[in-house]
Amino acid sequence: SQTIHQWPATLVQPVGSPLSLECTVEGTSNPNLYWYRQAAGRGLQLLFYSVGIGQISSEVPQNLSASRPQDRQFILSSKKLLLSDSGFYLCAWNALEDYGYTFGSGTRLTVV
Amino acid sequence: ILNVEQSPQSLHVQEGDSTNFTCSFPSSNFYALHWYRWETAKSPEALFVMTLNGDEKKKGRISATLNTKEGYSYLYIKGSQPEDSATYLCALNNQGGKLIFGQGTELSVKP
Numbered sequence A: 001s002q003t004i005h006q007w008p009a010t011l012v013q014p015v016g017s018p019l020s021l022e023c024t025v026e027g028t029s030n031p032n033l034y035w036y037r038q039a040a041g042r043g044l045q046l047l048f049y050s051v052g053i054g055q056i057s058s059e060v061p062q063n064l065s066a067s068r069p070q071d072r073q074f075i076l077s078s079k080k081l082l083l084s085d086s087g088f089y090l091c092a093w094n095a096l097e098d099y100g101y102t103f104g105s106g107t108r109l110t111v112v
Numbered sequence B: 001i002l003n004v005e006q007s008p009q010s011l012h013v014q015e016g017d018s019t020n021f022t023c024s025f026p027s028s029n030f031y032a033l034h035w036y037r038w039e040t041a042k043s044p045e046a047l048f049v050m051t052l053n054g055d056e057k058k059k060g061r062i063s064a065t066l067n068t069k070e071g072y073s074y075l076y077i078k079g080s081q082p083e084d085s086a087t088y089l090c091a092l093n094n095q096g097g098k099l100i101f102g103q104g105t106e107l108s109v110k111p
Helices: none
Strands: A003-007 A010-013 A020-027 A032-038 A043-053 A055-058 A063-068 A073-078 A087-094 A107-111 B005-007 B012-013 B019-024 B034-039 B047-051 B057-059 B063-065 B072-077 B086-093 B105-110
Touching: A003 A087, A010 A020, A020 A032, A020 A087, A020 A107, A032 A073, A043 A063, A043 A073, A055 A063, A073 A087, B005 B086, B012 B019, B019 B086, B019 B105, B034 B072, B047 B057, B047 B063, B072 B086
Parallel strands: A010 A107, B012 B105
Antiparallel strands: A003 A020, A020 A073, A032 A043, A032 A087, A043 A055, A063 A073, A087 A107, B005 B019, B019 B072, B034 B047, B034 B086, B057 B063, B063 B072, B086 B105
16 A cells, blocks of 8 residues: 655754755655645645656745655755745645545644 | 635534535636645545536535536535544645645634
8 A cells, every 4th residue: 555754743943954854655656746835824835746756846936945866755955944934844645647645744844 | 826715714613513615716627626634733634536517525424515617616514523623625636636725724613
């Protein structure tokens, strides 16, 4: 069966520090992978998606970047965090023929 | 820019009350509509995916309807229970793959 792992669950980072959040999927190959963020009081905003290794599409301009070094690994990064990067980050995947997502457990990021 | 709107933003009801939320979306290029239930500190849980105009889906006390011509979907909860407290998210596929989410309706059910 397919599973998705996301870590860490919580993170408190100072402004200006780097960020790396990791997401891995098991039990499937060539998944579509997504990074979403929920900022305080707002809905889920799509940040990045990837349909294959090295293929990244950015939905909104921001202080973050994403990479897909392996088929089932999706990484969200920042070189220097801003206060506005605080939020709840969710990784998700689906297969080409699926309609819906399976979500990871999320990372609560607080930038202080 | 594709916009998915949900109302109300929050809802407080008493145990036993029935309630409903609305999701509005552009009716052009419709592909599929999803409802998710999201509890704090957990992953969103898929409730329904609907693709056809007039679709009605039901899971226990929760049901949903879809009108793709006018661009809306309703989620109904019959006899709300405290464990129904969560944020209910609506999301739209219009090109397969990507989902565009509404801001959610936060439901609080008081015993």
